[in-house]
Amino acid sequence: NAGVTQTPKFQVLKTGQSMTLQCAQDMNHEYMSWYRQDPGMGLRLIHYSVGAGITDQGEVPNGYNVSRSTTEDFPLRLLLAAPSQTSVYFCASRHPGTGELFFGEGSRLTVL
Amino acid sequence: GNSVTQMEGPVTLSEEAFLTINCTYTATGYPSLFWYVQYPGEGLQLLLKATKADDKGSNKGFEATYRKETTSFHLEKGSVQVSDSAVYFCALDSSYKLIFGSGTRLLVRP
Numbered sequence: 001n002a003g004v005t006q007t008p009k010f011q012v013l014k015t016g017q018s019m020t021l022q023c024a025q026d027m028n029h030e031y032m033s034w035y036r037q038d039p040g041m042g043l044r045l046i047h048y049s050v051g052a053g054i055t056d057q058g059e060v061p062n063g064y065n066v067s068r069s070t071t072e073d074f075p076l077r078l079l080l081a082a083p084s085q086t087s088v089y090f091c092a093s094r095h096p097g098t099g100e101l102f103f104g105e106g107s108r109l110t111v112l
Numbered sequence: 113g114n115s116v117t118q119m120e121g122p123v124t125l126s127e128e129a130f131l132t133i134n135c136t137y138t139a140t141g142y143p144s145l146f147w148y149v150q151y152p153g154e155g156l157q158l159l160l161k162a163t164k165a166d167d168k169g170s171n172k173g174f175e176a177t178y179r180k181e182t183t184s185f186h187l188e189k190g191s192v193q194v195s196d197s198a199v200y201f202c203a204l205d206s207s208y209k210l211i212f213g214s215g216t217r218l219l220v221r222p
Contacts, residue, residue: 103155
């Protein structure tokens, strides 16, 4: 019972590098989202998707791109990494009936 | 806009003590309210929820009541255990977006 799977769990980047955080879910949920977690600030929504081919911005979208070509996958791309993007990133999918979010285990990103 | 405010932590309690973590919200209408818990090194998981005013959500000995008069959703537990040590997040549902509070760290000492 995999649920939501995120990779990688840890990543160190240099300023200006790019990378993609992968997220996959096996629950056939239409809604998926990316959050970042910073000390004292809780979780802030970066981008979300209500289904394949549909994405929208959350509270803090700048510096991040997303796409949703399949129901299962929702990758998050950092095109030009900056130290301000050092954070823990969580992917989540949402049960359509209960509204419950199911979270991955998180990806800790450090930008030097 | 919609927002959630939680009491700052950390909250440090002895085992079997009574727990209250305060949560208040600002929202239009009557959104669903949630408490999520994050254990060390893990993602968040749903602890309990309430979907309308005066609803009480409960799970694992934790309870929270949706109070529209005071716009609050305080988390309570009568007797905490060491295993309850975690970070607790209050959240509200805002049109496909879950808005989280800043989290409250709970540390329970034996």
